[in-house]
Amino acid sequence: MSDNRFRALIILCIFTFLTLSTASSDQQFCSIDSRESGCKIQNWLHKDDVTVLTVATDENHGLERYLRSARVYDIDVEVLGKGKTWTGGNMNYAGGGQKINILKEKLGELMKTEDKDHIVLFTDGYDVMFLGNMADILAKFKAMPDTRVLFAAEPFCWPDAKLASMYPNTEVSNPFLNSGGFIGYLPEIYEILNAKEIKDKDDDQLYYTKIYLDKNMRETLKISLDHKSEIFQNLNGALSDVQLRANSTEEWPYIENVATKQRPLIVHGNGPSKLTLNYLGNYLAKSWSMNEGCTLCAEKRIKLKDDNLPTVMMAVFIEQATPFLEEFFQQLLDIDYPKNKIQLLVRNYVEYHEAEVDSFYQKHSKDYATAKRIKPSDFISEAEARNIAMERCVNSVCDYLFAIDSVARVEKQTLRYLLSSGYDVIAPLLVRPGQAWSNFWGAINSAGFYARSADYMDIVYNSIRGIWNVPFITNCYLMKIELFRTPAAKSVTYSKEEVDPDMAFCASLRDLGIMMHVSNERELGHLVNPETFDITRTHPDVYQVLDNKLEWEKRYLHVDYAVNFEEGREHLMPCPDVYWFPMMSMRFCNEWIAIMEAFGQWSDGSNNDKRLESGYEAVPTRDIHMSQVGLERQWLHILKEYVRPLQEMVFIGYYHNPPVSIMNFVVRYRPDEQPSLRPHHDSSTYTINLALNTPHVDYEGGGCHFLRYNCSVRNTKPGWLLMHPGRLTHYHEGLLVTNGTRYIMISFVDP
């Protein structure tokens, strides 16, 4: 913004500033939200009076977040130590005596040019965010009684707990000094920094603590601690006091210290509270709001150039037997991205899937820029395989690694969306439909395992949308590979004893300060649930109706099933009160028959039937019961979910939910076995009869004849369901099959 634009307003501003700066209550000052122009101008007025400093030798995600928060509140920060080698001790964030020495040098320069009223604000850089503008910070500082230098405070006396007894006042809530933030007048701070020598690797907090504990220095330099977190909020040890207020439509999210009733203006994720800051950072500094959603997301977005797309390694992991793998491979082929920009790596660890994987690989690998596969027979562990993918990408012309597990099902646009998000490590939110199981953790407990964050369910159920900084992602994610080409990133690994590969990996990213994100800005896919997938079954996917409904319906319901329910639809009725619906796909019929034939134990067609409680069947057929092939539960579910709604639509006024059916079986008719069935009533309220194969192709003859109406249904269609009343009116017989084999699936519903 140019100064000229504000010239006309300056007089008003000075007036406003003078009025407000004499007010003792900070509440009258501009709120955290400085959208009002008045606040902006106050900031501008103050800029020359304050120097804001941090020390950061590396650039990382924490520093990026810090600097963004400063920009949001119009605070100019000077980053000291950029590019210097960190010698301040073995920490992966700024800390240690080197900070003091770097700062000392800078303040020496300031002493030459600035007057004694000049103010210096110092904060750490990697784990700090600004939550308010400079005017608010200064107003609070200046209102502190008898204070020329104010340090942040915390509940732990660190690094030397023995010093606790030397503190003048330990009766307050945050009795001890924290050196992650301080504000004060230049001469006093300069004196503090020059009081003693400090080695780069000595502890800076200890240095400041000793000065504070020196009564003489404390009193002459007027050093105070921010016990109430009026400006500085340290998160470590304060989590129960600090509440995130993010559900207002009136103002931007903020934190409140409920113990001291303050709205802190600078927050510090000190020590182990870094992950808490990551969580809060999703909302704070105008990153997100109820009204505007994820404002931060939009700031980072980049536009992909189709003539200059990044090269992506797509690393596919099949670690466990996975339902609907065929659809998984189809989705890989459908991903909207040029295959000559994709390096393919397919790792399969499941012998059962190897034939399918092989066929995919043989057919398609040549379409990709490069291709590599790891087979079950290579005996490579999951962690090793994932390390290999990473190394291959790091050591080749590869810009991003897109890892995708066989349980992940993503939309075509997912890869492009993730690439254009501008985030370095980002996963699409994938959830098992209808469950709270997803591919991220919102929080992590001290042992490194799953913990639920306050917003976990809101994210999983898309009650709030955005891109969320989280401590753990899995199953599908994109990573900018440049991050892993630094010397420090050599520590990144999927291999750690007794720990899942993804947990080991995410832990090493957290240790490096690499932030992980999950996006639910829009729908990007879901997870299939492999838990009940039983590969000892013939066609195990067809057993998955309860656990993987989306895939199951897509593959196994008739394409016109939904058409049955269209408004004003006339239902086919080939005989009186015999309805006829498209219900299951051809694929369902074929797999259903194959399951029966693989099982093979058809009943003998006699009246003696051990499968029945009574042991006696009056009208026997050659059949296999669903309970014999482990499909009873699935079939009852199909009756409830897909048959019952049809029944309720045509036999109006009859409700029985769930439908009860004891007899569910596939019948086989053929000339040399049992070719027909004599007239009978069914013991059911209604009977369903699903044709599984095709007349004139698979067999000749067959059909169902209803004697009372002298009406037959002969040209049955596979996947089409006949539904008719069971007793009294619908006395019926199975017509003679003269050639081939006819299969039908029968249920006597509500006997």
Ligand SMILES: *[C@@H]1O[C@H](CO)[C@@H](O)[C@H](O)[C@H]1NC(C)=O
């Ligand atoms: C907002 O959250 C607070 C607690 O954090 C809760 O007491 C309040 O009812 C919530 N308001 C709305 C509108 O959800």
Ligand SMILES: *[C@@H]1O[C@H](CO)[C@@H](O)[C@H](O)[C@H]1NC(C)=O
């Ligand atoms: C039944 O219908 C057939 C034609 O569909 C006819 O030939 C036959 O005579 C009818 N039988 C009776 C008893 O009505």
Ligand SMILES: *[C@@H]1O[C@H](CO)[C@@H](O)[C@H](O)[C@H]1NC(C)=O
């Ligand atoms: C029975 O079907 C087979 C093929 O399925 C065919 O070869 C044969 O000719 C048919 N026989 C009769 C009598 O229709």
